[in-house]
Amino acid sequence: MDDISTGILFAILAGLIVISGYFSGSETGMMSLNRYRLKHLSKTGHRGAKRVEKLLNRPDRLIGLILIGNNLVNILASAIATVLGLRLYGDLGVAIATGILTLVILVFAEVTPKTLATLYPERVSFTSSIVLTALMKLLSPLVILVNFITNGFIRLLGVKASHNDEDHLSSEELRTVVNEAGSLIPTRHQDMLISILDLEHVTVNDIMIPRNEITGININDDWKSIVRQLTHSPHGRVVLYRDQIDEVVGMLRLRESYRLMLEKNEFTKETLLRSADEIYFIPEGTPLNVQMLKFQRNKERIGLIVDEYGDIIGLITLEDILEEIVGEFTTSMSPNLSDEITPQGDGSFLIEGSANIRDINKGLKWTLPTDGPRTLNGLILEYLEDIPESHLSVHVAEHQMEIIELEENRIKVVKVFPKQAHS
Structure with a gap:
């Protein structure tokens, strides 16, 4: 140089x-x-x-x-x-x-x-x-x-030098990607994508219509009573049973019953039973993502959920699963969250005891525990370990709750304060 x-x-x-x-x-x-x-x-x-x-x-x-x-x-x-x-x-x-x-x-x-x-x-x-x-x-x-x-x-050094040609994301990582997308993905679409990822963590028990709320027709009732129930039913399908819901005999499509009504000679209990579809049973605890695929594979839209003893504990439809993804349909016959929760002037909420805890959490952005009972009534009863009296005030999951109304050993209405009101 x-x-x-x-x-x-x-x-x-x-x-x-x-x-x-x-x-x-x-x-x-x-x-x-x-x-x-x-x-x-x-x-x-x-x-x-x-x-x-x-x-x-x-x-x-x-x-x-x-x-x-x-x-x-x-x-x-x-x-x-x-x-x-x-x-x-x-x-x-x-x-x-x-x-x-x-x-x-x-x-x-x-x-x-x-x-x-x-x-x-x-x-x-x-x-x-x-x-x-x-x-x-x-x-x-x-x-x-x-x-x-x-x-x-x-x-x-004992380290394996390998080249991974594929990059994979876990569901939790994908959830983070969706949440971090910001304005690139509309908020509504983000919520739907997250709901799809949540399907594997939610079971049919979480969104089912409980046994006591299942609309059915006792085939052993008087024939006029059966006809009256058929003509006034708000549902597209009804469960047919004998004396009690555990003795189901079929799932009747209302349009099929209307067709039979037009054929007066054919409209009897026997023809009604023959026109009913077989019941589609679903094991309790089935994840929603699995059940949605089963509905598709079996070409079914509705099923009865049974426990380990074969007893019926609830009913679920394909529409219920879809609502978990896209939100409630205007045609849904299930009570809307707005019907079950009434805001009060003091910042509290009057909530129906039968309201689903997951729905309450989603609607009010709360964190009530979901690993136990599925309704607000069940949550309070589990906490008290007894049937309470009206106007009893309790502190559950950092929320102050006052029991407003009881009905047949069930809590019907509860006044609930948000956390910040008593923090």
């Missing part, structure tokens, strides 16, 4: 610092990319995304290439800086050159380019991928040799 002028050495040093900054920024930009957005852009034909995706298919080789280039440049820059220091300041210049070069590389070849690459990873990566692709082809023998030695050393 003695034959090279000082000015040219300074120019070469400046160029090396720029190249070092390029390698540093490229590495950070590549590693900061959103892999799922990259896949999307690649599938839509974006050339830069395709180049980057190809490079990231072997991240060990990409990092090896960048570090080879970066270290060669930095070592050469250090040698040139040493020569310049000796020329300008003698032996003391080595220390001066080391200090100045360290600061310059830190600011201009590390922190600044890496910060810019973090802020604009796509712009940096797509542009730098042109040069990196060319360098990968040019230096591939050296890169492969370095990676062979590195992977061998990693194996000696």
Whole structure:
């Protein structure tokens, strides 16, 4: 280097610092990319995304290439800086050159380019991928040799060096992605996506119509009473049973009964029973995502839930599961949450004892426990371990609750205060 002028050495040093900054920024930009957005852009034909995706298919080789280039440049820059220091300041210049070069590389070849690459990873990566692709082809023998030695050393440490070609997300990670989407996904759509993910954590017991609320017709009743119930039923299907709900005999479609009514000679108990469909039974505790697939596979829309002893404990429809995803339908015959919860002027709420705890939590953004009883009545009874009296005040799950009305050993109406009112 003695034959090279000082000015040219300074120019070469400046160029090396720029190249070092390029390698540093490229590495950070590549590693900061959103892999799922990259896949999307690649599938839509974006050339830069395709180049980057190809490079990231072997991240060990990409990092090896960048570090080879970066270290060669930095070592050469250090040698040139040493020569310049000796020329300008003698032996003391080595220390001066080391200090100045360290600061310059830190600011201009590390922190600044890496910060810019973090802020604009796509712009940096797509542009730098042109040069990196060319360098990968040019230096591939050296890169492969370095990676062979590195992977061998990693194996000696007991670590398995493998390349996972697929990126997978767990349901919880996917939930976080949806929640962090912000304005990219409308809030309504985010809620629906989260509800779909929640289906595996919710069972048919959580949303079923309980046994005592199932609308059915006792086939042993007087014939006029049966006809009256059929003509006034608000449902599309009704359960037919003998004397008690556990002795079900079929599921009747109301439109089929109307057809039989038009054929007066055919409208009897016997023809009514023959026209009824077989009952579709569902084991208790079945997750909603599983049950929705079973409904689809068996071409069913409604089923009765049975416990381990075969006793009927509730009823569920396909519409109930869909409502868990998209919200309540205006045509639903189930009571709306607004019918069960009445806001009061003092900030409290009058809530029906039969209201589902999950629905209360969703509607009021509360956190009442859902790992036990499914209704507010059940929650309070479990807490008290006794049948309470009217106007009894209790503190349950950090909520002050006052029992307003009882009916047949069941809590009918409760006045509930939110947490902040008594915090």
